Amino acid sequence: MIDPDERTARRALDGVSDAYVAIDERWRIEWVNAATTEFLDRPREELVGAGAGDVLPGDVAAALRETFGDAAATDASGAPTPQSPGGDAEDRPRDVELEFRIDCDSPDGSFDVRAVAADGGVSVFIRDVTDSNRLDRELARNATIVEAVHDAVVTFDADGRVTSANQAAEGLFGADRRALIGTTVDDLASETTLDAESAATFADAAVAVREGAAAERRFSVTCEGADGRQVGDVQLVPLPIDGADGTVGVIRDVTEREEYDRVLTALHDVSRRLFGADDPDEICAIAVEAAANLLNLELSGIWLLDEERNRLDPVAATARTHDEIGGLPHFAENEGLIWDVFRSGDAELYGDLREVPGVYNPDTPVRSELIVPIGDCGVLMAGEPRPDQFDDTDLELAGILAANVEAALDRTDREQLLRRRTEELERQRNRMETVAAVLSRDIERRLSAARDALGAAGVTIDAGGRSADATVDADGQPTDAGNQPTDAENQPADAGRSPASDDGVPGRAAAAEELAIAERLVADVREVAGAAGAETARERVSLADAAADAAERVDDVTVRAIDDPSVRVDRRRFVRFLAALLRFAAGRAESEAAVHVGRLDDRDGFYVADDAPPIPEDERADVFDPEYAAALSLPGLGPAMADEIADANGWELTLAPTEGERRGARFEVTGVTTLSR
Known part of the structure; x- marks a missing residue:
């Protein structure tokens, strides 16, 4: 029968939240409270009488045995055997109190244990602190992470x-x-x-x-x-x-990031200075100054390729470089690491040159080195007397600077090439003008001599190069003795010739016509030579008016303006442009040529179309050759001169394909940005 005091105690123990287990001298469960049944998930009647080692978590039972003695070995009936270390009550610890925490292997968890030995048995209080211990570990781990x-x-x-x-x-x-x-x-x-x-x-x-x-x-x-x-x-x-x-x-x-952004912004400012420089020396001087002041590459310089000698020559370096290195070397092909980088096009960092094979000067005071290619132009090289002084950020920023230097050098190369080409074109233009002047003076002298000779023969030449005593038909056109038209500006070279004139002077009418054609040729040569010359005054000119003016200079041609756009152009040259095409039409026509001019429907430009015999397909590619008109015995340079004037105005003159039953030639002028209705 249970003592009333014990009953009261057990009732009180049933109310606590910690598990309580009473173990007798035979290490069997004598009694457990309600919290223990929940903790072990087994009913009380099943727990009471069971061996403590069979019920309690393994690590808890092992700790109790180690402190209070091993559980008694039992036989098949459950009775203690003589081998039990705790069989004698006097050998078992008494009145011992023990507190400890055990972290059991999963899935048991973590427990705070307090055990007291008294009267041959052991009273054990167990608190499950698995969640609390896990939280502690989590907090400790988080603290470690935060610290790290x-x-x-x-x-x-x-x-x-x-x-x-x-x-x-x-x-x-x-x-x-x-x-x-x-x-x-x-x-x-x-x-x-x-x-x-x-x-x-x-x-x-x-x-x-x-x-x-x-x-x-x-x-x-x-x-x-x-x-x-x-x-x-x-x-x-x-x-x-x-x-x-x-x-x-x-x-x-973010100090480093802020500094990186600051340097990057400063490098953009440097790029503007680089693009404002006039020559490679100035560009390289600006670059090494930026390398020292912005990138802290105080021991740096730039070497550019001398293509003629096939070597890398020093162009600019910082003051510290000159002080510590002295005279900067010229690197012949395959000398030093600099050529490896230049040839590969890949930037390189060298932490310690003493450990790198192929160094140009094994006795160099430089230990760290950074080499960045500047495209096909050269390299930027920086160093420090201590090892491992550069990192990937230095390499990246130096690469940005080198790219800006390359772009600036390419620009100066292009500008120098453009200047050389411009100077050469100017020299060529001057030569052309000189040749044209000499040619025109020589021809004019010969023409003058021819006039004098004809004058001595009794032939008077008018301002148009015609014989003053040539007969004139009803339309006012001069004729020779055989009544053939002799318009010097519109007829082939052999047209209108006769073996003798009316007064018996051999070929005087033909000579007059030849003189007229020669004068036209001189005028065309002068125009071609001066077409690319200095800018002339431009004005808004009506296409219809200019075509009418051109028609007055050419015989045997009529012009009709389909519409009347205007173009901003040098009027004199524009009229000569149209006259060259009209003369080309009149020279090919069997009788009077009809020419239409008008605006293109689908592009910025206009056309000049005639009804003269079409140009053979195999000759179309040669129309703009200066020799083409001469080969056909047509007066002047024809489309060749018109093409030169068009090019001088930034236009494109083309011979349009023949379509359908349309005959004649249709010249189209495109790229006329100043054209308006």
Whole structure:
């Protein structure tokens, strides 16, 4: 029968939340409370009388046996055997109290155990702390992670006081973390290297987040410490602490990123200076100055390729380079690492030149070296007397500078080439004008001599090159004795010739016509030679009016303007342009040529179309050759001269394909940007 006091005790034990197990001297379960049945998930009647080692978690039972003695070995009936170390009551520990925590292997969990030995038995209290222990481990792991991250992490309680700070926060704020604990957010300016403005921003953001006015705040802060200026990006978010509203700030040091952005912006400014330079020497001088001042490449220089000697020559270097290296070497092909980089086109970093084969000068004081190709132009090279002084950021920024130098050098090369070509074209134009002048003077002398000879023979030549005593038909056209038309500007070279004139002077009419054609040729040559010359005054000219003026200079041609666009052009040259095409039509026509002019429907331009016999297909490609008109015995240079004038105006003159039953030639002029209706 259970003692009343024991019954009262058991009733009280049933009310506690910890598991309670009473173990007798034979290490059997004598009694368990209700919490134990839940803890072990077995009914009380099944537990009472069972061996303690069979019921309790293995690590708990093992710890109890180690302290209070092993459980008795039992026979098949469950009775203790003589081998039991705890068989004698006097040998078993008495009145011993034990407390310990055991982290059992999964799935048992973690337990706080308190055991007391009394009257030959053991009373055991077991508290399952698996969840609590897991939380502790999680907190410890999180603390380790927070400590290990590179970002500064600072927590604040509901009163705005610092409750924790990791090592990164020490470095950023320039203060011992133990000194930071308890500091209010308002005191950060005085206790850390935060400047006053940043500290005020931090305090305002902390209040806003803590009071719920903002879910988070992001801002930048500046610290002015012994190591210089540091910049941090802050993210401030709520952090419940012991049921109160705290905050946590994560501050990422972005000093290097800010410096990188600053240098990158400065390099863009340098690129403008590079593109304003006039020659390679100036470009390279600007580049090494930027390398020293912006990239801290104080021992640097630029070598450019001398294509004639096939070597890399020093063009510019910093003052420190000249002081420490002295005379800069010229690198012949395959000499040193510089040629390896130049040939491969890949930038290289060398941490220690003493460990690199193929160094140009094994005794060089330089240990670290950075070599960046400047395209096909040369290389940028920098060094330091200590090893491992450059990193990938240095390589990247040096590559950006080298790319800008390459672009600037390419620009100067193109400009120099353009200047040389312009100068050559100017010389060629001058030569053409000189040749044209000499040619025209020589022909004019010969023409003058021919006039004098004809004059001595009694033939008078008018201003158009015609014989004054040649007969004139009803339309006012001069004829020879055989009544053939002799218009010098529109007939083939042999047209209108007769073996003798009316007064018996042999060939005087033919001579007159030849003189007229020669004068036309001289005028065309002068026009071609001067077509690409200096700009002339331009004005808005009607296509119809210009075509009418041109028709007055050419015989046996009529012009009809289909519509009347206008173009801004030198009027004199435009009329000569049209006259050349009209004369080409009249020279090919069997009788009077009809010419239409008008605006193109689908492009900016106009056309000149005639009804003279079509140009044979195999001759179309030669129409703009100056020899073409001469080969056909047509007057002047014809389309060749018109093409030169069109080109001088930036137009394109083409011979359109023959379509359908349309006969004649259709010349189209496109690219006339100043054309208007």
